Amino acid sequence: MTDSKYFTTTKKGEIFELKAELNSDKKEKKKEAVKKVIASMTVGKDVSALFPDVVNCMQTDNLELKKLVYLYLMNYAKSQPDMAIMAVNTFVKDCEDPNPLIRALAVRTMGCIRVDKITEYLCEPLRKCLKDEDPYVRKTAAVCVAKLHDINAQLVEDQGFLDTLKDLISDSNPMVVANAVAALSEIAESHPNSNLLDLNPQTINKLLTALNECTEWGQIFILDCLANYTPRDDRESQSICERVTPRLSHANSAVVLSAVKVLMKFMEMLPKDLDYYGTLLKKLAPPLVTLLSAEPELQYVALRNINLIVQKRPEILKHEMKVFFVKYNDPIYVKLEKLDIMIRLASQANIAQVLAELKEYATEVDVDFVRKAVRAIGRCAIKVEQSAERCVSTLLDLIQTKVNYVVQEAIVVIKDIFRKYPNKYESVIATLCENLDSLDEPEARAAMIWIVGEYAERIDNADELLESFLEGFHDESTQVQLQLLTAIVKLFLKKPTETQELVQQVLSLATQDSDNPDLRDRGYIYWRLLSTDPVAAKEVVLAEKPLISEETDLIEPTLLDELICHIGTLASVYHKPPSAFVEGGRGVQHKRLPARAGSGESAESPDVGQAVSAVSDAPPAVIPSQGDLLGDLLNLDLAPPTSNVPPVPSSMQMGAMDLLGGGLDSLMGDESETSASHYRTEVQSPQPPECSERELGGDVGGSPAMGVSLGGAPVGMPAGLGAAPAVGGGLGDLFDLGGGVGVTAGSYIPPKTVWLPAMKAKGLEISGTFARRSGVIHMDLSFTNKAMSVMTDFAIQFNKNSFGLAPAGPLQVLTPLSPNQTVDVSLPLSTTGPVMKMEPLNNLQVAVKNNIDVFYFSCQYPISLLFVEDGKMDRQVFLATWKDIPSENEAQFQIKDCHLNSDAASNKLQGSNIFTVAKRTVDTQDMLYQSVKLTNGIWMLAELRIQTGNPNSTDLEVGVIFLSGLNSNLPSSRRRTSWHALLSAPHHLSLTTQSVF
Amino acid sequence: MIHSLFLVNATGDIFLEKHWKSVVSRSVCDYFFEAQERATEPENIPPVIPTPHHYLISVLRHRIYFVAVIQSEVPPLFVIEFLHRVVDTFQDYFGVCTEAAIKDNVVVVYELLEEMLDNGFPLATESNILKELIKPPTILRTVVNTITGSTNVGEQLPTGQLSVVPWRRTGVKYTNNEAYFDVVEEIDAIIDKSGSTITAEIQGVIDACVKLTGMPDLTLSFMNPRLLDDVSFHPCVRFKRWEAERILSFIPPDGNFRLLSYHVSSQNLVAIPVYVKHNITFREGSSQGRFDLTLGPKQTMGKAVESVLVSSQLPRGVLNTSLNPSQGTYTFDPVTKLLSWDVGKINPQKLPSLKGTMSLQAGASKPDENPTINIQFKIQQLAISGLKVNRLDMYGEKYKPFKGIKYMTKAGKFQVRT
Numbered sequence A: 001m002t003d004s005k006y007f008t009t010t011k012k013g014e015i016f017e018l019k020a021e022l023n024s025d026k027k028e029k030k031k032e033a034v035k036k037v038i039a040s041m042t043v044g045k046d047v048s049a050l051f052p053d054v055v056n057c058m059q060t061d062n063l064e065l066k067k068l069v070y071l072y073l074m075n076y077a078k079s080q081p082d083m084a085i086m087a088v089n090t091f092v093k094d095c096e097d098p099n100p101l102i103r104a105l106a107v108r109t110m111g112c113i114r115v116d117k118i119t120e121y122l123c124e125p126l127r128k129c130l131k132d133e134d135p136y137v138r139k140t141a142a143v144c145v146a147k148l149h150d151i152n153a154q155l156v157e158d159q160g161f162l163d164t165l166k167d168l169i170s171d172s173n174p175m176v177v178a179n180a181v182a183a184l185s186e187i188a189e190s191h192p193n194s195n196l197l198d199l200n201p202q203t204i205n206k207l208l209t210a211l212n213e214c215t216e217w218g219q220i221f222i223l224d225c226l227a228n229y230t231p232r233d234d235r236e237s238q239s240i241c242e243r244v245t246p247r248l249s250h251a252n253s254a255v256v257l258s259a260v261k262v263l264m265k266f267m268e269m270l271p272k273d274l275d276y277y278g279t280l281l282k283k284l285a286p287p288l289v290t291l292l293s294a295e296p297e298l299q300y301v302a303l304r305n306i307n308l309i310v311q312k313r314p315e316i317l318k319h320e321m322k323v324f325f326v327k328y329n330d331p332i333y334v335k336l337e338k339l340d341i342m343i344r345l346a347s348q349a350n351i352a353q354v355l356a357e358l359k360e361y362a363t364e365v366d367v368d369f370v371r372k373a374v375r376a377i378g379r380c381a382i383k384v385e386q387s388a389e390r391c392v393s394t395l396l397d398l399i400q401t402k403v404n405y406v407v408q409e410a411i412v413v414i415k416d417i418f419r420k421y422p423n424k425y426e427s428v429i430a431t432l433c434e435n436l437d438s439l440d441e442p443e444a445r446a447a448m449i450w451i452v453g454e455y456a457e458r459i460d461n462a463d464e465l466l467e468s469f470l471e472g473f474h475d476e477s478t479q480v481q482l483q484l485l486t487a488i489v490k491l492f493l494k495k496p497t498e499t500q501e502l503v504q505q506v507l508s509l510a511t512q513d514s515d516n517p518d519l520r521d522r523g524y525i526y527w528r529l530l531s532t533d534p535v536a537a538k539e540v541v542l543a544e545k546p547l548i549s550e551e552t553d554l555i556e557p558t559l560l561d562e563l564i565c566h567i568g569t570l571a572s573v574y575h576k577p578p579s580a581f582v583e584g585g586r587g588v589q590h591k592r593l594p595a596r597a598g599s600g601e602s603a604e605s606p607d608v609g610q611a612v613s614a615v616s617d618a619p620p621a622v623i624p625s626q627g628d629l630l631g632d633l634l635n636l637d638l639a640p641p642t643s644n645v646p647p648v649p650s651s652m653q654m655g656a657m658d659l660l661g662g663g664l665d666s667l668m669g670d671e672s673e674t675s676a677s678h679y680r681t682e683v684q685s686p687q688p689p690e691c692s693e694r695e696l697g698g699d700v701g702g703s704p705a706m707g708v709s710l711g712g713a714p715v716g717m718p719a720g721l722g723a724a725p726a727v728g729g730g731l732g733d734l735f736d737l738g739g740g741v742g743v744t745a746g747s748y749i750p751p752k753t754v755w756l757p758a759m760k761a762k763g764l765e766i767s768g769t770f771a772r773r774s775g776v777i778h779m780d781l782s783f784t785n786k787a788m789s790v791m792t793d794f795a796i797q798f799n800k801n802s803f804g805l806a807p808a809g810p811l812q813v814l815t816p817l818s819p820n821q822t823v824d825v826s827l828p829l830s831t832t833g834p835v836m837k838m839e840p841l842n843n844l845q846v847a848v849k850n851n852i853d854v855f856y857f858s859c860q861y862p863i864s865l866l867f868v869e870d871g872k873m874d875r876q877v878f879l880a881t882w883k884d885i886p887s888e889n890e891a892q893f894q895i896k897d898c899h900l901n902s903d904a905a906s907n908k909l910q911g912s913n914i915f916t917v918a919k920r921t922v923d924t925q926d927m928l929y930q931s932v933k934l935t936n937g938i939w940m941l942a943e944l945r946i947q948t949g950n951p952n953s954t955d956l957e958v959g960v961i962f963l964s965g966l967n968s969n970l971p972s973s974r975r976r977t978s979w980h981a982l983l984s985a986p987h988h989l990s991l992t993t994q995s996v997f
Numbered sequence B: 001m002i003h004s005l006f007l008v009n010a011t012g013d014i015f016l017e018k019h020w021k022s023v024v025s026r027s028v029c030d031y032f033f034e035a036q037e038r039a040t041e042p043e044n045i046p047p048v049i050p051t052p053h054h055y056l057i058s059v060l061r062h063r064i065y066f067v068a069v070i071q072s073e074v075p076p077l078f079v080i081e082f083l084h085r086v087v088d089t090f091q092d093y094f095g096v097c098t099e100a101a102i103k104d105n106v107v108v109v110y111e112l113l114e115e116m117l118d119n120g121f122p123l124a125t126e127s128n129i130l131k132e133l134i135k136p137p138t139i140l141r142t143v144v145n146t147i148t149g150s151t152n153v154g155e156q157l158p159t160g161q162l163s164v165v166p167w168r169r170t171g172v173k174y175t176n177n178e179a180y181f182d183v184v185e186e187i188d189a190i191i192d193k194s195g196s197t198i199t200a201e202i203q204g205v206i207d208a209c210v211k212l213t214g215m216p217d218l219t220l221s222f223m224n225p226r227l228l229d230d231v232s233f234h235p236c237v238r239f240k241r242w243e244a245e246r247i248l249s250f251i252p253p254d255g256n257f258r259l260l261s262y263h264v265s266s267q268n269l270v271a272i273p274v275y276v277k278h279n280i281t282f283r284e285g286s287s288q289g290r291f292d293l294t295l296g297p298k299q300t301m302g303k304a305v306e307s308v309l310v311s312s313q314l315p316r317g318v319l320n321t322s323l324n325p326s327q328g329t330y331t332f333d334p335v336t337k338l339l340s341w342d343v344g345k346i347n348p349q350k351l352p353s354l355k356g357t358m359s360l361q362a363g364a365s366k367p368d369e370n371p372t373i374n375i376q377f378k379i380q381q382l383a384i385s386g387l388k389v390n391r392l393d394m395y396g397e398k399y400k401p402f403k404g405i406k407y408m409t410k411a412g413k414f415q416v417r418t
Helices: A003-007 A014-022 A027-042 A050-057 A061-078 A079-092 A098-114 A118-129 A136-150 A153-158 A161-168 A174-190 A201-213 A216-226 A233-249 A253-267 A277-291 A296-312 A332-345 A349-362 A368-381 A385-400 A404-420 A426-434 A441-452 A462-468 A480-493 A500-512 A518-534 A534-541 A557-564 A568-572 A606-611 A624-631 A652-670 A704-709 A720-724 A733-742 A875-884 A902-911 A973-982 B026-038 B074-094 B100-105 B106-116 B127-133 B139-148 B239-245
Strands: A754-755 A764-773 A776-785 A795-798 A822-830 A843-849 A854-860 A916-923 A924-935 A937-949 A988-995 B002-009 B014-020 B048-050 B054-063 B063-070 B178-191 B197-211 B217-222 B229-234 B249-250 B254-266 B273-284 B287-296 B305-315 B318-325 B329-331 B338-344 B351-361 B371-379 B388-394 B403-417
Touching: A014 A050, A027 A061, A027 A153, A027 A902, A027 B106, A050 A061, A050 A079, A061 A079, A061 A098, A061 B106, A079 A098, A079 A118, A098 A118, A098 A136, A098 B249, A118 A161, A118 A349, A136 A153, A136 A174, A153 A161, A161 A174, A161 A518, A174 A201, A174 A216, A201 A216, A201 A843, A216 A233, A216 B074, A233 A754, A233 B239, A253 A277, A253 A296, A253 B074, A277 A296, A277 B254, A296 A332, A296 A557, A296 A568, A296 B074, A332 A368, A349 B197, A368 A385, A368 A404, A385 A426, A385 B178, A404 A426, A404 A441, A441 A462, A441 A480, A462 A500, A480 A500, A480 A518, A480 A534, A500 A518, A500 A624, A518 A534, A518 A557, A518 B305, A624 A652, A704 A822, A754 B403, A764 A924, A776 B178, A875 A916, A875 A924, A875 A937, A902 A916, A902 A924, A902 A937, A902 B318, A937 A973, A937 B318, A988 B329, B002 B026, B002 B074, B002 B100, B014 B026, B014 B100, B014 B106, B026 B048, B026 B054, B054 B074, B063 B074, B074 B100, B074 B106, B074 B127, B074 B403, B100 B106, B106 B127, B139 B239, B178 B388, B197 B388, B229 B239, B249 B254, B287 B305, B287 B318, B305 B388, B318 B329, B318 B338, B388 B403
Parallel strands: B178 B403
Antiparallel strands: A754 A764, A764 A776, A776 A822, A795 A843, A843 A854, A916 A924, A924 A937, A937 A988, B002 B014, B002 B063, B048 B054, B054 B063, B178 B197, B197 B254, B217 B249, B217 B388, B229 B254, B273 B287, B287 B351, B305 B338, B305 B371, B318 B351, B329 B338, B371 B403
């Protein structure tokens, strides 16, 4: 007698028959009929027509029958809402039943009936059940609130159920607590900002107590909830860790992983020198290893999480390499994950073992796995330098097997090895060339072609080899075509005499016969390069390539930190933040690891943050286009920009012109922000600056013809307006700092700002500022290693820039930079470098290299950096020059709310090499006449008008002649507050600017 | 939380569905079927499959896929653990967990699933609680039910549900009070061509069958507890006591349960109880290959190695084999290329061997992969890690129980590369 008999009635009148049975007088028959109905329902048959008949069976003392009817109701109430109302009364009655099992069952079932009309009736019974004397009923009711919230969130809020639920966190029964937490967590998921689970030390304590006593599932809920808490200090963090650690020995792997999450997160707060920190690290390894002996599905999830943990804290599992060795009958998804982790754990100490394993895997049957294993050997070579030789010979052995896909993978990784260790293993090229014909995958073909092109001078028949590829040029994939084009151009540059025909052929194929724009453009660029300047072409195409980095697939640190907070969740399986895949409409809060106690972050007061100059507001832009683009085109994607920017005619005149244009433009850009009326609109005019005989730099001289020749140039200049606020460190800053610190001498130094965030530079963070110290410009840099491996071999290079800034010496980072270490370097700069106009004018593009990669960023220096010490102009000369300056070159503006008298202002400005040539008092105004000289010899003159006796006006009007710095004199609305604080006397400064060239 | 569950058989039919929240259309399983088609082996279906609106988390047990549907961020391990628990419960109730058994007991299955989850939250997953709520079907009960009209659903609130020891019900009574413990260890090992151990680790469990009256409080101590540095306990074990004294102290669940599982890692020296001498060669240009395999005991502490079964996946190029076992029987399936040799017991005086030739496809090149040899064996009365129970004491009850401890070592994933 089995339940299968319920499936046997497949006759036509089945429903009819069931109907009759359901209405039978006999209890037994009724029950059997309900069972048949349920059985049909489970296999997806539609038995909704029986609704009224089944509901009629509900009023029974037989618990089983009642449950069966409930089951049916839950399934079909939605489709028969009117009928479902009939059931309400029974529910309400059952909620009063003396048997708590019935009460719980009723409240549970009611919550599952997703019919609006019914939910209204549910509220009263639910309220009672939430306060029921029996904890079993309470815990069921807690879940019911979550159900109800899913159906009608507003109703739940209006009825105050959320508060009752919060109260249940303090319930005496751990199971009730766990369910309340689970319900609240689920509700909170749809209200990310509702602060439903406001965790404080008291609630945490309650949760920790309940943690020990509730069921395994409850423990998961509580641990996941704990993980959202941020302890106040390291002591609290440690005490929570201590109470969570026993969960690592739980038999349920989900409990273990949730505990790991809590520990990984809170560990972040513990000082590393603490004994407990070390103990905790040791305790984490065994449970993670144990997870790997579970069923394959569990292993998979565990491995995905271990992958994260290994990246965050490699020390935990560094001795456990062997547990990741692959068994031949592991499912493929487990094999691939294990392989990934093996590479991450590979180090000099265990590389021999790892290589032996990888070689073994490369002879397995599963193609995907074999491929990944071969690739892994290459990654080992790149990661552990000492093993490179062995890896290469292993790869050669594998190539000898002639297994097609093994050979192809091997060639792809050997290309990478060449990129990492140039001029070391080229002897293997001959072996590689033997396998040319067997390559049928684009990636392998492209890699091989790259090798042939790169080492064309060592391969006697390189031209033949490449020519053979050229025959089927149009059938190749784009990847191969591009590679082939580059390789042949390389070959031509190396052996020009015998390959002219070949290069002609490929260029015409690429430019004339191809539909692919990438290919065509690259073809044209080569063509032009080669026809205009073969020498330059050689420099560009054959430029030395930077080494490739060792870990190409590390998760970037910020994402990794977020994922660590999500250990054990889907996010950790996909290695994507929850926001990337959680269904829309539900905002997701980004979780962050807590900061270690005593770290710099908290020390920084908000005031300091406010004082940060405008520079910091400008996000450090990645070097745009040009360099990169060209590099890309040439497939030298990592070439430093300086080596392959197209030659730009550079001269002082360029700089001078831009100085004006950019400066004035940016001035105009700020117009809307402050008192517009004080600007003279002429500056907008496209007229070029006329140069005075004071012109010291460049070859423009005073010749008006030159002026004309420059005509119109500023028009063509794109509006540098947008970038204006980014130009910082001008007069405003000078005043700001001077007033703040009370120092009158010494130039203004903006605080360090982050120029290159770690996430953009594989863990290297660079922050810095500029300073002028005893006549020398310094670039003060802080390098912070936020990656896991040591960084060495630092070097720095600047792109051409407006004022010819260039490092005066090499970058002095002598010791290797170990993880989490910061080193401060001061780099003296000269102004004798190549000049090119930048946008904005004070933009500086920097390339920093280390052993991992080359990184680019751009920063902006305060223009005051360029004011030289001998900038005080003779009074007579000043007067003569002043008159000669045409009004077009004049700009003026006003600084609001600046309480500064003329002497103080003069003093402060002198600290930054802005010299007061003369002072004059007219009525209530102090007039300061000032001069400034830039490093490239350009002079700027200024008139500063300070209103003295006007108590109603607190405006400070400053006119400066240094142009680019001008806009930064404008106090931003944020800074305005500090102006009030700094300057007391009511003055009115107004300023006329005149620029002299 | 868990939205729905679909049970899918090997041919890709959904034979049961259960929804804990709103109904999710069966069509969601199409994504699973796609993955099933792509997978080369049934076990290669990825455990987590994303679909546009849901996530499918599946486990494969007893050739049935248990596919859970979830909609929001849920810990996948939580789902997988739960699914395994469902399977274990079915097995516990019906003896086997097969499609037929599930279909035969579909109403009980439905009742069970309903009790196990509420709105996707686990409700009662402890076997003893479930058994109080829903009585397992037995032939006798079915007969009795039919006669008396009683049901197999419990009328009482399961007491364990709320007590501090949710795993044990009150009022247990036995005439014979007995407690048996089985220490079972499985060796996972990879042995390389030359016979040296690449990795070896031991997965051990202590399974218990405790039938004791009342509320007994047991303590179990070991001769060498230091071996157990990586353990997972049944919730009944008092963790603090273990931390402090290395003694297992617990109120046992009633009946069968797993007291603890442990892991002896590769860093400890693991004894390897068998060795394999092998010579499997293919010659270039020849359509014959040689196969020569000899097994022998090693580090068995004098215990016999029994139930030895050798299996190996031979290269695809092998057409057939002609082998001669010195004992036991061997089979070779020319379709799957699976060779298996049922050796039986290893006699140290006369080592079992399997010798002969393999015939290859004529003209085909030499196979490039080396077959891996998988070995299964059992050794009675030996825990290969050396773990030994010192004593078992009972407090809280007055009677004297009968106690028994059994040791056994088995091969887990024991692989020899050639």
